[in-house]
Amino acid sequence: MPIKVLIIDDSALVRETLSQILNSDPDIKVIATASDPIFGVKKIKVERPDVIVLDIEMARMDGLTFLRKMNETVDPIPCVVCSTMVAEGSENAMKALEYGAAALLQKPALGTRKFLEESKVRICDAVRSAYKSTSNIKKLIPSPISSRIHSPQPKLSADVILEKPTSLTTPLETTEKIVVVGASTGGTEALKDFLTMLPDDAPGIVIVQHMPEHFTAAFASRLDGLCKIHVKEAQNGDAVIQGQALIAPGNYHCLLKRSGSRYFVEIKEGPLVSRHRPSVDVLFRSAARYAGKNAIGIIMTGMGDDGAKGMREMHDAGAFTIAQDEASCIVYGMPGEAVKNGGVDKIVPLSNIAQTMMNSALIRSR
Known part of the structure; x- marks a missing residue:
């Protein structure tokens, strides 16, 4: 089974572009999109994703607040933060890492669609990495995925x-x-x-x-x-x-x-x-x-x-x-x-x- 992804971003263009990019990979499937975390929670209740791709700046609830709340739960879903607001070394980047983000992707303020399309490999790799993250290793065991994604490596000493x-x-x-x-x-x-x-x-x-x-x-x-x-x-x-x-x-x-x-x-x-x-x-x-x-x-x-x-x-x-x-x-x-x-x-x-x-x-x- 492919990795199930939920995209939470207030930009319809970004949701569409990310969906096209991720769905083009046979090992990844976007099961839902949402314009903010409140809608995202409703989508999660319908079908639980394996990975969430998350923006920061959104209405009603910002991505960092959602990320913090998610990682305080007993069984958090790994999140890839994809935002214009996670420049290397920035306060938002540090907070996203502190709150448990599995990966960070910085979008440019302009030319977002072209950037995302050119970053296809990086985006798909970030989703794979998040899926395999330590905080969610228990979900890896019962969830077989296609042979192109390696099964979890042994826990090496x-x-x-x-x-x-x-x-x-x-x-x-x-x-x-x-x-x-x-x-x-x-x-x-x-x-x-x-x-x-x-x-x-x-x-x-x-x-x-x-x-x-x-x-x-x-x-x-x-x-x-x-x-x-x-x-x-x-x-x-x-x-x-x-x-x-x-x-x-x-x-x-x-x-x-x-x-x-x-x-x-x-x-x-x-x-x-x-x-x-x-x-x-x-x-x-x-x-x-x-x-x-x-x-x-x-x-x-x-x-x-x-x-x-x-x-x-x-x-x-x-x-x-x-x-x-x-x-x-x-x-x-x-x-x-x-x-x-x-x-x-x-x-x-x-x-x-x-x-x-x-x-x-x-x-x-x-």
Whole structure:
């Protein structure tokens, strides 16, 4: 069966053009269109789509409000936001990602029809990607689709990214504290709150936030302007140093490595791990291996279980591990799974994570 799509856009021209584009792909079928989210909800009640293509600026209810409400439900439908208002690094783009958009497509203010027609492959790929998204993996299992769309890949572990260690143990030649952080849905705002609370002499930090390619640099730049510490998108070989946070680039795995007493990051391509790239599990497992008891791990709001296994490995290697509590999470999936897996030393509200981390770094450095 093809992927069923609902288009919600206040422009009749856009609805028509997107319908023609998506219906031209044999693996996709537009089952309904709506001029705003209120009408869209009525269409969903008649027949549930697999993916929603969503505009932002609409009458009665804007797309961001609908997206937020959708991703607060028990069984959200993945949404591709297609709008003139999601320029790279814009506030709307950041909010759309925070509210759980599976993909973002920016329409031009003029020449929309020509742009959409020329972007056919990109639009269809965005719908496929959304259909396969982690937040909706349970719908993939019972819903066979045509052979041209690959069935869901096995849920790979960090073994596919991390090379086998050359020895059973790696000597820790430094006592410098390193912090690794994982977050997903709701994480952009949670990270902002956490990082802005840190002093300029905070330990070096490496962050994986599930975010599409090309958006992490703008996200890091935005945070850099708000924080006492320096925040930047990680590049291969960047040193992990005091007073700086590195954010894994979208669509690449980020590993913590060490050479002597120097910590640095390695940016790698590779398959999805725990159905994500970058994967929190990859970062956390590398921290367990190369930093051990010198590491502090933090897992924040997010859907799914990415990071739960890696945090347990960090815990078992002697690291101090922190999970955001359920009350302060947008989605308690990732922290909740880490707690269930036995890898969490302390569960604290978002407002207390920075202080808890700094206290731990101070105590463990003595």
